[in-house]
Amino acid sequence: MADSTTFWVPVARDVVRVHGRDAVSYLHSQLSQDVAALEVGASAWSLLLQPAGRVDVLLRASRTADDEVVLDTDAGFGEVMTARLARFKIRVQAELEALAWRCLAVRGPEAAVAASAPAAVVAWGGGVDLLGAEVTAPVGVREGTADDLLAARIDAVWPAMGAEIVPGETIPAETGVVAEAVSFTKGCYPGQELVERMDSRGASGPRALRRVDAPRGARAGDAVERDGVEIGRYTSVLGDRALAAVKRAAVA
Helix, strand or coil, X not given: CCCXXXXXXXXXXXXXXXXXXXXXXXXXXXXXXXXXXXXXXXXXEEEEECCCCCEEEEEEEEEEEXXXXXXXXXXXXXXXXXXXXXXXXXXXXXXXXXXXCEEEEEECCCHHHHCCCCCEECCCCCCEEEEECCCCCCCCCEECCHHXXXXXXXXXXXXXXXXXXXXXXXXXXXXXXXXHHCCCCCCCCCCHHHHHHHHHCCCCCCEEEEEEECXXXXXXXXXXXXXXXXXXXXXXXXXXXXXXXXEHHHCC
């Protein structure tokens, strides 16, 4: 039986199936991740960037067939993802189709109990996500709450769309997930120049995503202060724990 701290929670995700002869090559040319290197059954995180390098969406790419990839992102941002992909889809044999799939997030010390499930895909925080048309909760694992998942996300310092990532405003270096979502060995893609330039110079963005302690009553959007001076803004808050976009100059 799983440890009592391991849990599963249903999570709303916007899911899009991209299929057709050019599906893989097209996505490879658009995403920051090496989509062509994904084997069938494998998945990886990726950024979809604007040509100037700002983030449109953080997404997950799952290779489901030789000519098919399923993309999923935080609920409410599927249209942003689809519109961005459609904008550059010229003379490409690939169709975008929204899917009504479900996602169960499994987190905790024994999340690996779900890793062998056919619907298992890569997840943040050392956990497992189950994504598919029909998914079943792992046996022996308790159902958690939205707060359980938020606490785990804050502890993992993983950004959420609309909170830590604002489409068209956030740059990759501010997301904290470049290592997980960017391939530095693949070919060109929109926005690559900014990513590569900052990496080659060892540069960072004006703000860094950090796990911080929050005072009682703090809410997302409130100022983070040190010695009476504002050093950032809370982006996600749960009790006394929070994520914050903190000025680089204030990061020890």
